[in-house]
Amino acid sequence: MRVLFFGDIVGHVGLTAVSGVLASIKEKLHVDFVIANGENVSKGKGLLYKDYAELAQFADAITLGNHYHSKDAIDGYIKYADKLVRPLNLLHYEKGEGSRVFECKGVKIRVTNILAEAFMNEAVKKPIDTLDKLVSDCEEAIHIVDFHGESSSEKQIFGFMFDGLVSAVIGTHTHVQTADARILEKGTAYMTDVGYCGAYDTVIGFDKDSVIDKIVYDAGRIYVPTEAPTCVNCLLLDIDEKDGSVTYLRPYYFINGKERNYGESYL
Ligand SMILES: [Fe+2]
Ligand SMILES: [Fe+2]
Known part of the structure; x- marks a missing residue:
């Protein structure tokens, strides 16, 4: 898988960039299943329904983060949003799902979103305890x-x-790609x-x-440019369908839809 x-x-500039990159590489790379973190899609914070719907056209699962509720409108649509995975370990939010099972080519894929604790402001249950409990209860071989x-x-x-x-275990939130993608000793x-x-x-x-x-x-307002050169950061994984271990992984980086290496200057 x-x-x-x-x-x-x-x-939205990011959404358009991802859609463009995916259109050019999905078939070439034989991608089966697409996951995207959507916590900053709507003007940089949160996810409005219209943006969820647009992202859901090309993403099979959409995860969130500390900005899961930066747009209150999520309360109105989260229970119908069957591709959305909000943080599982929130202490004071019950709506939606924090872990979901999807099916792709007859194979079950579990996707879970968990919030970390250090330097974060949200009230959460302990991340390790939360995932520990989940993995002891779930059966799917593939769990991202x-x-x-x-x-x-x-x-x-x-x-x-x-x-x-x-x-x-794929990290998100800092928005800066780290150079440490690897397969750990036991296949994760x-x-x-x-x-x-x-x-x-x-x-x-x-x-x-x-x-x-x-x-x-302390002047003015922070905003997301509506039009700009773009970059896209993603991680490709090949997963053994029987035991869920990862056999190959590779980070990709695109500027304006063209694959680049980090360190190459665009400007
Ligand atoms: Fe973010
Ligand atoms: Fe975040």
């Missing part, structure tokens, strides 16, 4: 976990704790952060001047 995972999509957090060491600890128990794919999909030459997807004005001078 070949899975492609897109990191945090920031703004989007672990959404700020701390690289917390994410690495989580990866090692669940090596051999889930197919992949791990990456501290996949990186984001959105406007290039920005501060994690947000207009760089607006971020500097706001953060440094």
Whole structure:
């Protein structure tokens, strides 16, 4: 089973960029199942229904993160949104699902979203306890976990704790791709952060001047550019359908739809 995972999509500009990249590589790479993190799609925070619906046209599963509720409108549609996976370990939110089983080519794929604790503000149940309980109750061989957090060491600890128990622990939230994608000893794919999909030459997807004005001078409003050169960060995984282990993995990086290596300057 070949899975492609897109990191945090920031703004509609990111959605369009992912759609374009996917159209050009999905068949070439023989991708079976697409997962995308949608927590920043609607103007940089949260996910409105119209954006969910647009993303759901090309993503098979959509995960979230700390911005799961940045647009209240999610309350109105989450129970009908059968591709949406919000954080499983929220203490004060009951709507929707934090772990879902999808079917692709007759194979079950479980997708789970978990919020980390370090440097995060949400009230959550302990991530390790939450996933521990889930893996002891579930039977699917293929289980992909989007672990959404700020701390690289917390994410690495989580990866090692669940090596051999889930197919992949894929980090999201920082929007910056880390150079540590690997298959752990017992077959679990791990990456501290996949990186984001959105406007290039920005501060994690947000207009760089607006971020500097706001953060440094407390002036104006931070915004996502509506049109800009784009970048797309994703991770490709080949998963053994019998035991759920990952046999191959490779991060991809695109600027304006063209595959690039990190370090190559676009400007
Ligand atoms: Fe994000
Ligand atoms: Fe986040």
